[in-house]
Amino acid sequence: MRDVGRGLAAAAAALLVMAGVALAGLLLLDAGRFGGPVVLTAVVVALAVGGSADVVAVPAGGLPVAVRGVIDVMPLGVSLVGAVVLGVALLRPGRDGLPVRAATTAVTVPAMLAAISLLTKGNLTLRLPGGGSGGGSVCGLGAGMSSRFGSAVDAGFSLPFVPTLTAATVWVLVVVGVCALAVRFPALATGLRAATTVLGIITAGGLLVAGVFGGAAAAGAVLLVLPQVVAGVLLLGLGVPWTVTSEGPLSCALDGVQPLSPGGPLTWAPVVVLLVCGIVVAARTRRPGGTLRRAAVLAAWFALVTGAALAVMALLSQVSVELGVTALGMSIPVLDARLAANPLLALVAGVVGGALASGAGSLLVDAFRSRISVSSRTWNR
Numbered sequence: 001m002r003d004v005g006r007g008l009a010a011a012a013a014a015l016l017v018m019a020g021v022a023l024a025g026l027l028l029l030d031a032g033r034f035g036g037p038v039v040l041t042a043v044v045v046a047l048a049v050g051g052s053a054d055v056v057a058v059p060a061g062g063l064p065v066a067v068r069g070v071i072d073v074m075p076l077g078v079s080l081v082g083a084v085v086l087g088v089a090l091l092r093p094g095r096d097g098l099p100v101r102a103a104t105t106a107v108t109v110p111a112m113l114a115a116i117s118l119l120t121k122g123n124l125t126l127r128l129p130g131g132g133s134g135g136g137s138v139c140g141l142g143a144g145m146s147s148r149f150g151s152a153v154d155a156g157f158s159l160p161f162v163p164t165l166t167a168a169t170v171w172v173l174v175v176v177g178v179c180a181l182a183v184r185f186p187a188l189a190t191g192l193r194a195a196t197t198v199l200g201i202i203t204a205g206g207l208l209v210a211g212v213f214g215g216a217a218a219a220g221a222v223l224l225v226l227p228q229v230v231a232g233v234l235l236l237g238l239g240v241p242w243t244v245t246s247e248g249p250l251s252c253a254l255d256g257v258q259p260l261s262p263g264g265p266l267t268w269a270p271v272v273v274l275l276v277c278g279i280v281v282a283a284r285t286r287r288p289g290g291t292l293r294r295a296a297v298l299a300a301w302f303a304l305v306t307g308a309a310l311a312v313m314a315l316l317s318q319v320s321v322e323l324g325v326t327a328l329g330m331s332i333p334v335l336d337a338r339l340a341a342n343p344l345l346a347l348v349a350g351v352v353g354g355a356l357a358s359g360a361g362s363l364l365v366d367a368f369r370s371r372i373s374v375s376s377r378t379w380n381r
């Protein structure tokens with residue numbers, strides 16, 4: 001029963017921390033202009049585990065027409081904080097009782113988020129382009145939309161029950177699975193701790209820089225989506241492009257929108273980050289064999305971890321927005337927009353970059369240790 005209680009506490013702690021980070025980010029972004037912060041916090045937490053949000057806007061005058069949208073984006077800043085808290089809470093008591101704690105958490109987290117999805121309903125105040133004058137309209141439709149909906153639209157939003165339950169189940173099972181692997185393979189645990197340390201340093205630095213140079217809104221964005229930015233920069237630096245695709249009558253709204261080109265000055269970002277991670281992992285692990293063997297072994301497993309991590313980040317960092325018009329029982333799609341990177345290319349780039357960086361890191365650590373050892377013997381003489 002003690003481990004059941006610990007599993008319940010781990011689930012509650014993870015969700016509370018996720019809610020705290022989400023609320024802080026929304027307040028910094030001044031999201032209260034668009035809706036209630038508490039309800040929006042619930043939406044962000046649901047999105048953070050892989051759920052989606054439904055938005056419906058109905059024009060004034062009682063016309064049987066509605067604009068429906070589905071927003072699918074993971075605020076990975078919230079996701080990773082929750083995953084780290086959940087993982088630490090599950091692993092801290094030790095290996096004994098871990099299956100019980102994991103099973104309890106795997107049931108509790110989806111149940112809590114499913115309940116949240118049933119209770120989360122609210123309104124968003126949206127500003128339409130065009131302002132009724134035709135200027136600044138989207139694809140020439142802004143004025144017409146404003147005349148029907150008004151310059152400000154109250155749109156209802158909700159969390160679909162089944163997608164939220166499914167996404168929460170997958171999310172918690174992934175975290176539990178990673179915990180089980182970390183217990184089975186200590187080297188993986190070391191790598192995860194190193195990655196968590198590096199990400200924490202990047203987050204703290206990003207918050208400081210964003211707060212000083214960009215203000216509260218920039219700091220709020222860092223809290224919510226910094227991992228997406230980091231993943232985007234790393235993938236671009238490794239040569240993996242991000243693409244914007246759109247279909248439907250409103251796709252012209254994204255004409256001319258192109259992400260940054262891969263390579264160039266951004267190449268230094270993955271070199272520095274991966275090399276630092278490789279050095280930290282090499283310094284914290286004791287591996288048998290000679291210098292080249294240690295470098296080869298570290299490069300092999302670190303390459304797999306890096307490749308898998310970047311492929312997963314590419315999948316999780318995708319953003320999609322779908323809009324459709326419903327009238328007289330018929331639904332007509334008007335926009336399907338996506339921002340994504342190719343996960344297979346991310347896997348290959350991560351394997352190559354991880355192998356080179358970790359191999360170099362291992363050689364640097366061994367050279368440093370050797371120099372320290374020689375200096376120590378000379379001093380003792």
